[in-house]
């Protein structure tokens with residue numbers, strides 16, 4: 001595994017739509033492992049999408065520190081959304097800022113795992129928030145695009 005550079009907000013790639021992964025090659029597996037390592041490095045993040053390391057492919061990794069551990073999503077599809085929650089979010093690609101976003105309270109998602117096996121799961125609360133945030137990255141949307149007006153704040157100059 002290796003650390004990859006994180007693309008930040010000025011880069012127009014973050015507003016592009018990512019493409020489906022047709023085949024889970026060793027190169028894709030390495031990409032996803034590298035994304036996870038980059039996310040865990042220095043405890044910086046709870047989710048990362050491929051576009052954030054400059055690769056326009058529909059994959060993301062999430063680990064909110066709960067019993068699920070690391071979850072890998074390839075070609076995900078959110079198939080239902082229920083309820084609403086107001087979430088405070090940040091993003092590795094938007095260092096030093098936070099903002100509040102309305103997200104569904106509960107979702108159902110289908111995807112392939114890193115071995116190419118289909119799986120589906122329900123998620124709620126923080127996990128649903130994190131998955132929706134990463135899912136948005138696949139369509140070129142940042143939390144700052146969705147933030148409730150007036151809620152973007154500078155939180156930490158060094159991140």
Ligand code: NI
Pocket residue numbers: 090091092093133134137
């Ligand atoms: Ni993000």
